Amino acid sequence: MNPSHAKIYEIIKNVKNTNGVGTLTEQVYAGIRSDILSGRHTPGSPLRLSPLAKQFDVSTAVVREALIRLAERHLLVLAPNQGFRVVEISRQDLVDLTQMRILLEGLALEQSIEQGDMAWEAGVVSTHHVLARTPFLSKDSPGSTDEWAVAHNDFHVALGVGCGNRRLVQLTDLLRDSSELYRQMSAKAPAEESRDVAAEHRELMELTVARQSKEAVASLARHFQRTTDLVLEHVLVD
Structure with a gap:
């Protein structure tokens, strides 16, 4: 079992009889989301209530609530008479998604640089510090480690959160969740080995805190x- 998932399952057992269904739903949501974004649940694959309930040792009602939330985040789709499935991926979807991220996250970053205070700036620096020191590639599975994926998301959230526009931040969060499916795939590409992702993040952090x-x-x-x-x-590829 992946160490991060073992922690999630342990948390579920510990809170099961104390903090109620709401807390269980949060933990199951986090576990399934991690499995989707890491590729353990492949695009287009069905997610069944009973096996997931058994996996997380919870009721099917808790699993259903978690799956509904994931559908709201556009990581799952609910088809009539078919149940929940992981979203499909395509070249055109990736092109459209990237275009929207460049527009919206670029706008959020621009406004953050203009309006962000010292606390925002410190958040950018601190999340980059964590990202730079978190192991990137996983030895046991393709793609990045779960820990790096979390640190990476936190850094990109920090860049735009200073814009002060709650709606804009929410939209960028949704797009980032959708793009994580594709980002994990990029780690499998041969050219990724020669790409200096750390340098890209460092440049981005430095330009941001320099207010450029x-x-x-x-x-x-x-x-x-x-x-x-x-x-x-x-x-x-076609």
Whole structure:
């Protein structure tokens, strides 16, 4: 069992009889989400209530609530008479998704640089510090480690959260969840080995805290596009 999942399952057992269904739903949601984003549940595959309930040692009602939340985050789809399935992926979807991320996360970053206070700036620096010191590639499975994926998400959240626009932050969060499926695929691409992802993140952090808005937004766009190009060229081939 993956260590991070073992922790999740242990938490579930510990809170099961104390904090109620709401807490259980949160933990099951986190466990299934991690499995989707890491590719353990492949795109288009069905998710059945009973096996998941057995896996997490919870009721099917708890699992259903978690799956509904994942569908709201656009990581699952619910089809009539078919139940829940992991979202499908495609070249066109990735192109559309990247275009929206460049536009919206770029806007959030630009506004954060203009409006963000020292606490926001400190958050960018601290989340980058954690990201830079977290192991990237997993030895046991393709893609990045769960810990790096969490640190990576936290860093990108920190970049845009200073914009002060709650709706914009929520939209960028949704897009980031959808893009994580593709980002994990990029780690499998041969060209990824020669790419200095750490340097890309460092440049982005430095430009951001230096309040160089135009350059930081351009750096973010290049960062997203490089991942997209890798997946289109080496993974989602025609």
